Amino acid sequence: MSRQSMILAGFFFNPQGDHRLSWRHPRAPRHEFLDLDYYRRLASIAEGAKLDAIFIADHLGIWDTYGSGLTHYANPRLEPLSLVSALSAVVKDIGFLVTASTSYTEPFNTARMFASIDHISKGRVGWNVVTSALEEEAVNFGRDSNIDHATRYERANEFLDVVKSLWDSWEDDALVIDRSSGVFATRDHVHALNHHGKHFKVKGPLNVPRPPQGHPVIVQAGSSDAGKELAAAQADLHFAIVRSEQEGLAYRADINDRLAKYGRKAESLKLLPGILPIVASSTSEAQEKQAYLESLMLDEVAVDLLSSWAGTDLSIYPLDGPVPDLPEEASYNGWRTWLAIVRNEANKGLSIRQLARKIANTGSVPLVAGTPRQVADELEHWFVSGAADGFNLMFPLLPEDWENFMTQVVPELQRRGLFRTEYEPGTLRERLGLARPANRFSVR
């Protein structure tokens, strides 16, 4: 199965946009971030542009590690699985990539939720597998602190094995529903797992028939070594954090080596780097838009965000002094991808304030600002060079930047033959050019 055009997913974590204080923008949503209609509009616009999917990130807690979080940060958000299930009823073609944690849910419940939404949406859902790195998440689930990094990933791997087995526990043809004989299901085609591993004991079978996609699309988003390894072992899509086309090519080569270890081909794992596009009628207008957003950032929030990502309280140091030593990644239990980004920037000799504002304003992914043609040029280069199979589009300000991209950049990509102009029939998995997984229980 192959695919000619790039993959595009519209991403959000904060429904006000990926810039951390975009909620202050005059055209950001206020309380309507709690209304289905707000998301329906985003989804409809993206579906009008024939995007592959909407990608929703998530945390299982609020961010209040440091003082400013509760007051200044847009912490609350709708639970994404319920949101996506509702959206799938009103937006008929686009796919949905949804975050759920392997650290604080049960495999049976998570397998069932995704299987159900896959049936409800007729094969349009994917699961962004995360291990939940925040202390604020751990303390909502009976713990005093975060689970250590290695254990989280070990649990994630076993969790995925159990979930995929549960999805396979009803073979595609198990449901006979023969009224006259009274046979509802062929019992030889329904399988108990009797899984008994280090982290889970699950008998099964699931009480939902096999999802239309076989397995909902699996996304993995962590760029730590353990994250890339999990992606190579288990995922269909990898949301990568790379800062240049060159880095993307190296990243792809690294991923391909890892895939080979698991007997997988390169095309079985699609690489979607995150980018932050700002579309404007001129380069200077794009810069103005970005400068305005940056003016919304508060020093206190910037330093507290940097402290969270660095795993170190930086507010106790002089604001205009140097960044102190940071924790070692190998023994760090937080989000290692972020720590690596902070360390990389800290090595450039910025003050705490400068680094905080830089990181808090731009986040972790490359900014692509310019006219529709300039943005399309950049995406084309990455795609044609093989540095990306597509992109996870992280917009600074919603809904405006989202709408601008869908109505101005996508048509340009379509004109160049780089993106679909109509949805192909079939499931999300099929459109992504991914094979339908064989059933691990099927021996016939």
Place this chain on the structure above:
Amino acid sequence: MSRQSMILAGFFFNPQGDHRLSWRHPRAPRHEFLDLDYYRRLASIAEGAKLDAIFIADHLGIWDTYGSGLTHYANPRLEPLSLVSALSAVVKDIGFLVTASTSYTEPFNTARMFASIDHISKGRVGWNVVTSALEEEAVNFGRDSNIDHATRYERANEFLDVVKSLWDSWEDDALVIDRSSGVFATRDHVHALNHHGKHFKVKGPLNVPRPPQGHPVIVQAGSSDAGKELAAAQADLHFAIVRSEQEGLAYRADINDRLAKYGRKAESLKLLPGILPIVASSTSEAQEKQAYLESLMLDEVAVDLLSSWAGTDLSIYPLDGPVPDLPEEASYNGWRTWLAIVRNEANKGLSIRQLARKIANTGSVPLVAGTPRQVADELEHWFVSGAADGFNLMFPLLPEDWENFMTQVVPELQRRGLFRTEYEPGTLRERLGLARPANRFSVR
């Protein structure tokens, strides 16, 4: 807050109908029980009749305790929270009462899911709190066997306390979203729980603002002593299993005594007995319909169902011999409400086959069969006498019996002034005549 007309909820567990082998009926759904459109149609018909809510029961496993389950029973079903979230996007007025387990989920996740769906549906969701009595559920969640009955209910009580506190953790006015000052939330109006109980340790706050209803409506459905106690302590609606108007009156008096212990008024807990209505143009036609459904029952399934409910494998005894001694309720870890029903019937001297077919065919609740006027008469008696605040309508065959009731019995109840003819504005809670809960963290 009061309410003049009866409460009506359309119930299903098996989407093919409450008769355990209704899936064999020529007019039952086949594979379309996996399609959202099937449920959308049920919901639209019920909304056309101005029903209060759709009530969806659930298990976290399949029923295969005994041999026939996997082959002959309609085990798979969609996960109800995802289903209801999708339905709420396309059906705009009716409420949804949805089952979720306190034994095999985490309070943070369950609180968040219901809070989100309450926002998405604009205040139309309720939670049917169950403790999951089946062995087949326990073994999907790391256990060898079911959690003992007392512990399940103890956990349920603490679970509900935590969930309600999480719903209250953002006060109604906490979200300021003041763009110019950069204050998103008033931190004094957002509360950590720091809950540290016997079963749970949860810091909070939730990452979803307070639900529109304050608390989604709480339903409790177990009629064991512990179940009734949980209802009196925590619930807004009680789905009661009573077999006559007389029994309903006694049940109401018992519940009122329990409510008084918790300082609650009788009207704060609505009693919805389950009934099984069959509507036909004549009594004899109703009997024919019921007889046809009963002809679909298989002896093997009937005995296995009886075995499950009795907590004893009855298939090893002669089919036409007497029912052996049954387990004692006080030490029984399964579903005690069902065991009591089986014991009550077993005392009448039926053979295993007779009892199995009787129980498997009629279930646990009274059958009300007849013309629309006869069915309306029966509901009117129960309602007017105070034996019921309304009914949980369990239809033998879906969608047919559902549609017949909505289009024939409801108009008759409306003519008699016993049921609404238009939806009142407001949330599900308001329509049910229930007060909006005070916020436990609010001291102003």
